[in-house]
Amino acid sequence: MRAWTTPDVPSLAVRGPEVALHDTASGALTPVVPQDPDNTARLYVCGITPYDATHIGHAATYVGFDLLNRAWRNAGHSVVYAQNVTDVDDPLLERADKVGVDWVELAERETELFREDMEALRVLAPTYYTGAVESIPLVIALIERLQAAGAVYRVDDDLYFSVTADPDFGAESNLTREQMLEIFPNRGGDPERAGKKDPLDCVLWRAERPGEPSWPSPFGPGRPGWHIECAAIALEHLGGSFDVQGGGSDLVFPHHEMSAGHVHVAGDAFARVYAHAGMVAYDGEKMSKSKGNLVFVSALRNSEIDPMAIRLVLLRHHYRSDWEWTDAQLFDAVDTVGQWRRALSLGRGAPAGPVVEDVLEVLAADLDAPAAVELVQGWVDATLGSDGLADTSDPTAAATIRDLLDAALGLRL
Template sequence: MRAWSSPDVPILPVTGPVVRVHDTASDSLVETRPDGAARMYVCGITPYDATHMGHAATYVGFDLLNRAWRNAGHEVSYVQNVTDVDDPLLERAAKVGVDWADLALRETQLFREDMEALRVLPPAHYTGAVESIPEVVALIQRLGEAGAVYRVEDDLYFSVGADDTFGSVSRLDRDAMLAIFAERGGDPDREGKKDPLDCVLWRAERPGEPSWDSPWGPGRPGWHVECSAIALDHLGAAFDVQGGGSDLAFPHHEMSAGHAQVAHPGEPFARAYAHAGMVAYDGEKMSKSRGNLVFVSALRRSDVDPMAIRLALLRHHYRSDWEWTDDQLWDAVDTLGTWRRALALGAGAPSAPVVTAVLDALADDLDAPSAVAAVQEWVESTLGTTGLADTSDPEAAATVHRLLDAALGLSL
C-alpha cells in the first residue's frame, strides 16, 4: 500500500539533543538511543470514516518524534498500518450500503490527503491488514509452535498467560483489564475460552464476510496480531517506540506485545510505549458513536489553512487530554498571520536562542507547547511594540522559517 507524498524538509545547521519520551510501561521519561536507524511503529486508522481531530492530534504528535529524531541526526524507519478489514469497517459498510473494500479505499485516500495537508512525514512502510495476511499466518504458526494458540469452535485464540510479562505495558490490574476488554472489542464472556482475556488471532469465515485461505480454513486476522506481524516484519523485535492513542495501551498494545514476545522470547516488542491523549468535543471524547466529530477534510474544504489546524494541535502536549473548540482554530489563524509578518521582515531578533529552545523542548517528551511559546517570544521580540525592534540577526527570518518547518512541521 502506498503512503502519501513526503514534503521537502529543510536540514538545520545544528544537531538536536537526545530525545526523551514518556514510556507508559515504566511510567517514566526514557531516553531513546537508537541502534542504527530509529524504529517507530504507530498504529494506523480503521478506514470507515474521515480523519477527525483526535486522529490528527495523534499523528501530528508522533510526527514531532520523527522530526526530533531526524534533527538529532538519526535516520528513521517509520511503519504504520491500515486496518482495512475489521468489524467496524464491515459494520459501517453494511449500514451505508457500500462495498467494504471500496469504503476502505476511499477513506484511506482521504486520510492520505489529510496527512499530506498537515505535513505529516509519511511512513517508510504503509501496510494494510489485507496485504499482511501471509505475515499474520506465519506469526500465528510460530505462536502455535510455542503452545500459545488454541481453538474455540473454528476460531483461533492467543493464551495471554503464555507471555510472562502480560500486563506490563498498560500496568492495569486484572479487574480493570476485564472491564476495558469488553468495552474495546474483546469478548471476555465467550464460552470455551481458557482465560476471559485471551484474544482472537484468526476469525473463521462468517456468512457475508470477506475471508482468506489459511492452514486453519478461510477467515481473517484478529486486530492485535495484525500489528504484531507488520511491526516484526518491517522493524524486528525491540524497536524503539510503539505509538498510538492512549486508548490503545490496553488491549491493543498489550496484546500485540504479548504475541511478539512469545514468538521472540527474551526480547521486548518495543523499548518504549508512547501514547497520545484523547481529544474531546462538546464535552465528550470524539467518536463516531457520539457523532461529535470535527473532520480535517471538512475544515480544509472550508478553506481553513492546514497550518492553522496543525498549530492548534501543537498548542496541546501530545499526551494531554483536551477539548477542541472553534476559538482555538481561529486564534491559530491569527497567530500565523502575526508570525508571517515577523518572518517577512527578513532581519529580526537573534535566532540562536529560539533554535535551541525549540529543539530542547521537542527533545523533552515532544513538548510542542513550549516550542510554540519560544517561537512566539521570538516573534514578539522581532516585531516589538512599534515595528522591528532588533535587527541584529539579518538571517533570523530565514533561520526561523527553516526551524518551523524542520522541527514543528509548519511551512509558512
Template sequence: MRAWSPVEIPTLPVSGPEVSLHDTSTGGRLTSAPVDAARMYVCGITPYDATHIGHANTYLAFDLLNRAWRSAGRTVRFVQNVTDVDDPLLERADKVGVDWVELAERETELFRQDMQALRILPPDALVGAVESIPLVIDLIQRLDAAGAIYRVEDDLYYSVAADPAFGAESHYDRDTMLRFFGERGGDPERDGKKDPLDPVVWRGERPGEPAWDSPFGRGRPGWHIECAAIALEHLGTTFDVQGGGSDLVFPHHEMCAGHAQVAAGEPFARIYSHAGMVGYGGEKMSKSLGNLVFVSALRNSDIDPMAVRLTLLRHHYRTDWEWTDEQLFAAVDDLATWRRAFSLGAGAPAAPVVTEVLAALGDDLDAPRAVAAIDAWAKATLGTDGLADTSDPEAAATLLPVLDAALGLAV
C-alpha cells in the same frame, strides 16, 4: 499499500539533543538514542470514516518524534498499518450500502490527503491488514508451536497466560483490563475461552463476511495479531518506539507485545508512547457520540492546514484536551502574526530560539514550549510590547528552516 508523498525537510546547521520520551510501561522517562536507524511503529486507522482531529493529534505527536530524531542526526525507519478489514469497517459498509473494499480504499485515500495537508512525514511502509494476511498466518503458526493458540469453534484464540510479562505494558488491574477489553473490541463473555481476556487471532468465516484461506480454515485476522505481524516483519524485535493513542494501551498494545514476545522470545518495543485524547463538546471524540471534527471538512472550508497543525502543537502530546473553534481561529491569527514578523527578514536574535525549539522537542516532545519560543520572538520582532527588535539581520532565514524541519510548519 502506498503512503502519501514525502515532505522535503530542510537540513539544519545545528543538531538537536537526543530525545527523551515518557514510557507508559515504566511510567518514567527513557532516552531514545538508537545505535543505527531509529525504528518506530505507529498504529494506523481503520478506514471506515474520515480522519478526525483525534487521529491528527496522535499522528502529529509521532511526526514530532520522527522530526526530533532527524534533528538529532538519526535516520528513521517508520512503519504504520491500515486495518482495512475489521468489524467496524464491515459494519459501516453494511449500514451505508457500500462495498467494504470501496469504502476502505476511499477513506484510506482521504487519510493520505489529510496527512499530506498537515505535513505529516509519510511512513517508510504503510501496510494494510489484507496484504499482511500471510504474515499473520505465519505468526499464528509460530504461536501455535509455542502452545499459545487454541480453538473455540471456528475461531482461534491466543492465551495471554503464555506471556509471563502480560500486564507489564499497561499495569492495569484485572478489573480494568476486563472493562477495557469489553469496551474496545474484545469478547470477555464468550463461552469456551480459557481466560476472558484471551483475544481472537483468526476469526473463522461468517456468512456475508470476507474470508481468506489458511491452514486453520477460511477466515480473517484478529486486530492485535495484525500489528504484531507487520511490526515484526518490517522492524524486527525490540524496536525503539511503539506509538498510538492512549486508548490503545490496553488491550491493543498489551496484546501486540504478548504475541510478539511469545513468538520471538524478545521484547517487542523499548518504549511505549501514547498520545492523549481530544474531546469536543465535553466528550472524547468518537463515532458513537457523533462529535467528530474532520480534518477534510476543515480543509474544505478554506482553513489553512497549518492553522490546524498549530492548534494541535499548542497542546502537549500526552495531555487530554478539548478542541474548540476559538483555538483554531486563534491559530489562524497567530500564523498571520508570525508571517508578518518573518516578512521583515531581520528580527530579534534567532540563535537562542533555535536552541530552545530543538531542546523543547528533545524534552518529551514539548511542542507548546517550542511554540511559545516562536511567539516570543515574533512579539519582540514586531515590537508589540514596545520598540521592535530587528538586531539580527538573518533572523527569518535562520528560523524558518527550524519551523519547517522541527515543527513541520510551512510559514
C-alpha cells in the same frame, strides 16, 4: 500499500539533543537513543481503520508522533517508520453495510482521504504503510509460531491466544486483572464467550462468517484479529526491540498489551518504549463515531482553513494531554499564523540562534511542543516590537526561524 508524499524538510545547522519520551510501561521519562549499529531509529504507530474520515483526535496522534520523527532526524538519526491500515475489520464492515457501499471501496476512499489530510498537515510519511489484507501472509506465519509455542487454541473455528503464555502480560499497561476485565469488552474484546480458557484471551484468526470477506489459511478460511495484525507488521518491518510503539492512549490495553504478548511468546522482543497520545474531546466528550461529535480535518480544509493553523492548534497541546477542541482555538491559531508570517516577511529579526537551540531542547524532552510554540512566539514578539516594525540586527533570522518551524514543528510558513 502506497503511503502519502513526504514533504521536503530543510536541514538545520544545529543538531538537536537526543530524545527522551514518557514510557507508559515504566512511567518514567526514558531516553530513546537508537540501538542499531547504523544509528537508525525504528518507530511503529498504529494506523486508522478507514471507515470514516480523519478527525482531529486522529490528527493529534499522528502530528504528535511526527514530532518524534522530526526530533530524531534533527538529532542526526535516520528513521524507519511503520504504520498499518486496518482495511478489514468489524467497524469497517458494519459501516459499509449501513451505508450500502462495498467495503473495499469504502476502505480505499477513506484511506485516500487520510493520505490527503496527512499531506496537508505535513506529517512525514511512513517508510512502510501496510494494510491488514496485504499483511495476511505475515499474520499466518506469526500464528504458526504461536502454535508451535503452545499458545493457540480453538473456540469453534476461531483461533485464540492464551494470554497466560506470556509471563510479562500486563507489564506494558500496568493494569490489574479487574481493570483489564472492565476495559476489554469496550475495546473489541469478548470476555463472555463460552469455550475460552481465560476471559482476556483474544482472537488471532476469525473464521469465515456468512457475508464476510475471508482468505484461505492453514487454519481454514477467515481473517486476522486486530492485535496480531500490528504485531506481525511491526515484527516484519522493524524487527525485535524496536525503539518506540506509539498510538493513542486508548490503545494501551488491550491492543498494545496483546500485540507485545504475541511477539514475546513467538520468541522476540517487542518495543523498548511505549508512548501514547492523549484523547481529544468536543462538546464535552471524547471524539468518537458513536457520539457523533467529530471534527473532520477534511471538512476544515474544505472550508478554506489553513492546514498550518489546524496543526498549530494541535501543537499548542502536549501530545500526552487530554484536551477539548474549540472553534475559538482554531480562530486564534489562524490569527497567530498570520502574525508569524508577518514577522517572517520582515527578513530581519531578533537573534535566532538561542531560539533554535531552545526549541530543539524542549522538543527532545518528551516532545514539549507547547513550550516550543511559546519560544517561537517570543521571537515573533521581539521581532515585531511594540509598533510592529522593529528593526533588529540579525539579517538571517527570518530564514533561520522559517527552517526551524518546518524541520522541528512541521509548520511551513
